Amino acid sequence: MTEMFRDKVDVSLTVNGEPVEARVPAGQHMIDFLRLELGLTGAHASCEHGVCGACTIRVDDDAVRGCLMLAAQADGTEVWTIEGLTDTNAIRDLQEAFVVRNALQCGFCTPGMLVAAEELLSKGGTPSRAEIREHLSGNYCRCTGYEAIIDAVESVAQGRAGKGKA
Template sequence: MKDLRTISVTVNGTPYSREVETRRTLADFLRLDLKLTGTHLGCEHGACGACTVRVEGEAVRSCLMLAVQTNGKSVATVEGLAKDGKLTPMQNQFWEKHGLQCGFCTPGILMTMTEFLEENPDPTESEVRDALSGNICRCTGYQAIVDAVLATAAQARGEQ
């Protein structure tokens, strides 16, 4: 017998109330129940970072969090970054600096780096690399991602 709970959660500014199985991960809730497929599942044990979303402003691995844990909370996914079809400065820099190739890791990296730049608006290259260490990218070699994050920070400071 399934153990079900009703949760109320706000995702990307939209409130939802859904009945979910208590063991359903946040990643599966977002992808399967809300059809927000930008959150990717790679390793499903928190090591790759592809499933990173923000809960109450904090980057979390949605494969390790249960949907019921978000009851009454706010969740942001990659789909919520662009507003009115306009990409964020970081999304634009990823485009300009070729910070993505296959794109599988990109949503998690964007969510991680968005929080990172809010906390550290003037990072060094070493700090960016350290912040990226929890996100695995098999295509880019990271340099273009680092360049995009540093360019985003410089742009926000008015240096570009």
């Protein structure tokens, strides 16, 4: 390797509102960084090739696949995981709706599903069931059959729009 490239990379970012400085292996993806280095085990590594969505986290206001972003690329970013979104009550209505509707079973997909759903909800309006299904079509759930998840997200959208109870 030439000296222009590093196998350990220094990064400085904020995670859940807290500053983090770290030296990360060049090939380490964000989910391993969050889980192994920071102990943030809420988001999960499942397929590690960008298909299942269990690792979905928020980076600079976008929902992204944590397994398809290198930790080295996170320098200067603002990262939110399910832990931070919980602590700040940012998605409390959505979490409550998931519990009330039993929109989760094993819960392994749920943190990623919530981040993906929140991205849709944060755009405002009341998406149709088909739009909710489409938006969540990159987040795999093997337990629920999806309908309860769609119900929960729909109820929150209506609740936030003042059209019903969340």
